[in-house]
Amino acid sequence: xxxxxxxxxxxxxxxxxxxxxxxxxxxxxxxxxxxxxxxxxxxxxxxxxxxxxxxxxxxxxxxxxxxxxxxxxxxxxxxxxxxxxxxxxxxxxxxxxxxxxxxxxxxxxxxxxxxxxxxxxxxxxxxxxxxxxxxxxxxxxxxxxxxxxxxxxxxxxxxxxxxxxxxxxxxxxxxxxxxxxxxxxxxxxxxxxxxxxxxxxxxxxxxxxxxxxxxxxx
Numbered sequence: 001x002x003x004x005x006x007x008x009x010x011x012x013x014x015x016x017x018x019x020x021x022x023x024x025x026x027x028x029x030x031x032x033x034x035x036x037x038x039x040x041x042x043x044x045x046x047x048x049x050x051x052x053x054x055x056x057x058x059x060x061x062x063x064x065x066x067x068x069x070x071x072x073x074x075x076x077x078x079x080x081x082x083x084x085x086x087x088x089x090x091x092x093x094x095x096x097x098x099x100x101x102x103x104x105x106x107x108x109x110x111x112x113x114x115x116x117x118x119x120x121x122x123x124x125x126x127x128x129x130x131x132x133x134x135x136x137x138x139x140x141x142x143x144x145x146x147x148x149x150x151x152x153x154x155x156x157x158x159x160x161x162x163x164x165x166x167x168x169x170x171x172x173x174x175x176x177x178x179x180x181x182x183x184x185x186x187x188x189x190x191x192x193x194x195x196x197x198x199x200x201x202x203x204x205x206x207x208x209x210x211x212x213x214x215x216x217x218x
Contacts, residue, residue, distance in 0.1 A: 020063060022192075028216075029197035033190040034174045036147055042154040042161050042170065043179030048199035050074065050124070052177075052184050053153060054087040055199070057122060061096035065149075066118040068098045068111070072128035075102050105132035112145055124153040126166055135168045142172075181207030183216070 019032040033039065043049045057067045074080035084090075089097055098118065100111060108129075112121060123129070142150065152169055155162040159178070161170050170176055176187040182203035185196045196216045198204050204213045 020060075025194075025197060025217075026059060026192075028192045028194040029184065030175060030177075030186050031190050031192040034149075036149050038142060038169060038173040039149065039151045039175040039177065040154065040161075040170045040173035041151065041177045041179060041184075042156050042166070044156055047179050048182040048184070048203070049153060049179045050080070050083055051087060052179055052197070052199045053122060053124065053151070054083055054089060056151070057097055057120075058087060058089055058092055060120055061092045065120050066096055066098075067120040067122065068100055068118040069122045069124070070100050070103070070108065071124045072102050073125060075099065102128075105129045105137070109141060112141070112148060117148075119147075120149045120151060122151045122153070126152050126154050126169065127162060130163070130165075133165065135165060138165070138169060139172075183208060183213075 018035040020035045022030060022032050041049060041053060054069075057069055060067050071080060103111070108121075108123075111117060126133075142148075152173075154166040154170070157163075159180075161167050173189075175190045178185045178187050179199070182200040183196050183198055186192065194216050198213055198216050201213060201217070
């Protein structure tokens with residue numbers, strides 16, 4: 001098998017990478033992140049992770065991306081429906097955000113690789129695929145679908161992702177977001193001028209203090 005040609009410095013600089021045209025508070029937190037590959041969102045329960053991810057899904061739909069939100073934990077629950085209403089997803093264009101019923105990893109792969117499948121797939125949470133998914137299968141999925149964006153949510157143990165697979169995926173992700181106390185912090189590799197997004201101002205002030213929150217919102 002022929003060895004692929006190595007790129008020069010100039011080749012690397014000129015290589016085209018599709019980025020999302022984030023603006024305003026989204027740009028301030030995450031700059032213009034890669035439009036494909038993996039984003040990783042992690043944090044403890046009741047810190048704003050679901051609200052943030054629903055709001056992110058809405059913003060991505062406004063950028064004309066079709067989003068599938070696979071909620072493996074809260075699908076159909078009253079709390080999840082309330083969050084959908086609170087984050088104003090009813091304002092999105094019909095069919096731009098879809099909520100598939102909970103499914104196995106094998107069924108999920110079939111959905112991803114079906115014709116005219118969404119541009120973005122959100123998995124909440126990766127721990128629910130325990131025993132069905134390993135690192136090899138994850139890398140294979142991403143490699144076979146280079147034009148898709150996978151946004152993967154994870155529980156934490158302390159302040160680190162819960163489990164070896166979650167840690168592996170976080171290390172691979174092109175955008176890592178840690179949610180704590182109603183603020184989403186960019187932990188790399190795409191960090192905007194503020195490096196953080198306030199999910200709920202009053203709740204964030206209780207945890208982080210008014211000075212920090214107001215500085216992010218400036």
